[in-house]
Every structure is written in C-alpha cells, then in structure tokens.
Amino acid sequence: MNRPIRVVVAKPGLDGHDRGAKVVARALRDAGMEVIYTGLHQTPEMIVETAIQEDADVIGLSALSGAHMTLFQDILDMLKEKKADNIMVLGGGIIPDDDAKALKKAGVTEIFGPGTTTDNIVSFISGKVKR
Amino acid sequence: MKDIVKSALKGDNLSIARLISRAEREVMADPVGSADLLSAMRTIHKKVRGVPVVGVTGVGGSGKSTLVARLAREYRKDGKRVGIIAIDPTSPFSGGALLGDRVRMSDIMTDKGIFIRSMGTRGAFGGLASAVYDVAWILDACGFDAIIVETVGVGQDEIDVVKIAETTLVVLVPGLGDSIQMIKAGIMEIGDVLVVNKADMPGVEQTVGELEAMLDLGGGRMKDRKIPVIRTVAKTGEGVIELYAALCAHREYLEKTVGRDTICRRRYEGALLEIVKDKVMERMLDEFGAGGHAQKLVDKIVRSEIDLRTAADEIIQHGGKNGSHSK
Numbered sequence: 001m002n003r004p005i006r007v008v009v010a011k012p013g014l015d016g017h018d019r020g021a022k023v024v025a026r027a028l029r030d031a032g033m034e035v036i037y038t039g040l041h042q043t044p045e046m047i048v049e050t051a052i053q054e055d056a057d058v059i060g061l062s063a064l065s066g067a068h069m070t071l072f073q074d075i076l077d078m079l080k081e082k083k084a085d086n087i088m089v090l091g092g093g094i095i096p097d098d099d100a101k102a103l104k105k106a107g108v109t110e111i112f113g114p115g116t117t118t119d120n121i122v123s124f125i126s127g128k129v130k131r
Numbered sequence: 132m133k134d135i136v137k138s139a140l141k142g143d144n145l146s147i148a149r150l151i152s153r154a155e156r157e158v159m160a161d162p163v164g165s166a167d168l169l170s171a172m173r174t175i176h177k178k179v180r181g182v183p184v185v186g187v188t189g190v191g192g193s194g195k196s197t198l199v200a201r202l203a204r205e206y207r208k209d210g211k212r213v214g215i216i217a218i219d220p221t222s223p224f225s226g227g228a229l230l231g232d233r234v235r236m237s238d239i240m241t242d243k244g245i246f247i248r249s250m251g252t253r254g255a256f257g258g259l260a261s262a263v264y265d266v267a268w269i270l271d272a273c274g275f276d277a278i279i280v281e282t283v284g285v286g287q288d289e290i291d292v293v294k295i296a297e298t299t300l301v302v303l304v305p306g307l308g309d310s311i312q313m314i315k316a317g318i319m320e321i322g323d324v325l326v327v328n329k330a331d332m333p334g335v336e337q338t339v340g341e342l343e344a345m346l347d348l349g350g351g352r353m354k355d356r357k358i359p360v361i362r363t364v365a366k367t368g369e370g371v372i373e374l375y376a377a378l379c380a381h382r383e384y385l386e387k388t389v390g391r392d393t394i395c396r397r398r399y400e401g402a403l404l405e406i407v408k409d410k411v412m413e414r415m416l417d418e419f420g421a422g423g424h425a426q427k428l429v430d431k432i433v434r435s436e437i438d439l440r441t442a443a444d445e446i447i448q449h450g451g452k453n454g455s456h457s458k
Contacts, residue, residue: 003152003155003156004221004226004228004253006152025229026229028227029222029227029228029229030222030227031225031227032225032226032227033227034221034227034228034230034249035227035228035229035230036230036233036249037229037230037231037234038233038234038237039231039233039234039237041237042237043241045241046237046240046241049144049240049241050233050240050247052144052145052148053144053147053148053246053247053248054148054247054248054249055148055149055151055152082145083145084145
C-alpha cells in the first residue's frame, strides 16, 4: 500500500486571507494526502521547522501580501541550511509572472496563480512526489 | 537506516522525523514491519527510559490542542523537553487527512525543546493511530523528557489512549449534558484528571458540580485517589499551572504506588495486544477478501443458507481460506 503524501500548507507573512489555502488543503485531503495545516501568520522558521518535524514531501505556500519574494527565498535558504531541501516547495496566490519566473529559478518547483484548478495541483503533486 | 537511528538518538530532528515516517509506513503495510525497521526498533527499545506519557482526550473543539500547547510551555519552564503526538482522523473514503492541531500551537513551534508530530489515524479506531506506540518510544529514546499524546476528538467510548498514557486527561467543556452523561461508561471512566476547559463560558459551575457529584458516587478505577476537577481557559492560560501540577502529582502517585516498572509494563502490555490485534485482523481480512470469498459468504447469508455468526466463525476458524463452508 502506498503511504499518503504529506503536505504542509502554510501562509507565511501577515496577510489574513486563508480561504485559498483551505480550499487547496481540502482538495489535497480528498485526493488521499495528509495535509498538515498550520494556519495564518507563519514565519519562515516556523514553516521549515514544521516541514522537518512532519517529514513533509511538499510545502505549499500561499501568499497574497506581496512579500512572496523575501518570504519564499528565506524558506528556500533555511531548508538548504537544514539539509531539508529535498522537500518540494510550491507557491500560490497573487504572484506576478516575472516574480514567478525568478522564484522558480531560485528553487520553487511551481507557482500556481489565480485560475488554477485544484485538480491541477493534485495531479502535479502526485506526479512529482516519489513514494 | 542505521545512520538515521544513530543521529535520531543524538537528537537530530530530521532523522527523528524520518524514523517516525518509516514506522508509520511499515505499520500500514504490515503491522509487524520489515526486518530493517524491526532492527531499528530494537535499538530504540533499548534506549527507552519510560518518561511520562500524558494522554489528552475529549470532544472535538473542546480545546485539546490549545491546552496541549499551554502544557508544553509548563514542561519547558521546568526545563523538560517535550514530544507532542497530535492525532487527527484519516478519511475512510479518500485515505487523506487534514491534520490541523498545529494551528493552535504556533507559539511553541520554533522551541528547540519541543517536537510536534501530526498523525492521521490511518484506519485505527479508538482515538489513536496504529503507529502511535512506535512514535512514543522513538521520542522517549531520542531524549524527550515527557510525551503528550493528543487523541482525535472523541465521542463516548474511544478510550485506547489509556494503553499508551499512564496519565489521562479528559477535557470537557460546559454545556455538554446532564449528570446522566457523566455516569455513562467509557470516556468518563478513564480520566485521571478531569478538565473543564472554556471555564469562562456560562454553565461552568453546573458542569463542575455535576462532575464532582459523579465522583462522589464512588466506584471507578482508582479507589484510593480523588480525581481532581480543574477549570482552565486554555486561550488565556488560566488554570494551566494547576493542571500541570495535577499531572505531575498523578505521575508521582503512580510511581509511589505501583512503581515505574509497572507503569512501563502496562504500556507494553497494551501496545503488544494492539499490535497483535492489528496484525491478526489484517491477515484475516486479507485472506477473507481474496478470491471473492467474502462475497460468496455474503451471498449465502442473503439466501439464508447460513447465519451471520456461523459465517463469522467459518472465517475465524479457517482463516478465510478457500472456505470449507462450501462443502
């Protein structure tokens, strides 16, 4: 039997809108994944520590505040520093195309912008995570 | 795997986390586990010290997670490192789970002396996850001085937590029902400490009163010890110091009356039976399900050729194999 894929869904930074993150979390749950939901206002350190302790395969970040460049980069750096950069980082929210390109270059595996379907995210994760 | 165990025992979070995943994974595939894991768990077993395990159980929404986070801080003030196992239900439909206990634990998440692991029940009933025993022992061996196990939100009779925890805390909230609810069997029997959380809500006096009246009726598991009823407001931290003191007092009481060895012995006994039960059941159901055997038996039941209990006996006696019942 395959183990369930474990995904940390987190909202870094200060914006208080978690509806999108909840919709995604629920869709991943329904696709048979174990979603560790951490809620709002997470610091990069909290997210990285959570992903390590939970032995997550994926970190899904939702950011609507505009601070994604700094926050995502901090998370990538910290994962590397803690030798946990095998964990896949995905981003979602309001992220301009140029920023998305730069983040992917920096190590974010994929950015899902507005209009992405949850099926899209589910099949992306299922396809990428080795079990 | 050996390297993982080695650095886990040194306290490396990444390795502890991976070891836990391995244990969870093996339990899913086969409740006794592969040779690799067995040898890892043998090493772990030798390092288990028998640290206090506190079970926190109660209805969903009663404030268990918030209370666990508060308690963890009290342990930290005492200079103790804490392992938290937070269990939430796995969907029987999708196999997925939403593990949300961390939402209430934000302010302890980066404390180096705290390790939190969220677990899905993955098919186990009774409020725990099948691998919870392995995880508790891993945390014990890897240097945590106390372990808190938070069950799924329970109803009336998910009481497996007593198999892993020697101190069980039942979290109640005002307004759940009258004195008849209080004297029902099941969850109300397992509390070594009873907590009325959200004690700033109306009805708290009545709830505490009914609990105390229930305890005054006598009986129960512990005849020589008064079970404390403690009011808390987990959100503000009110009553948490008293609660922590009550937990420590209970452990001390057990060490004095039955002793540390017996505490550990009871834990192993509970776990052993659970693991055997899981394995036997899994094997039975596997063999039973194979080859359409299950369906054939159900057909017979539908046609009134056999009754339910006889059919069940057939499965148990023949391990579900190709069915002597067809003769």
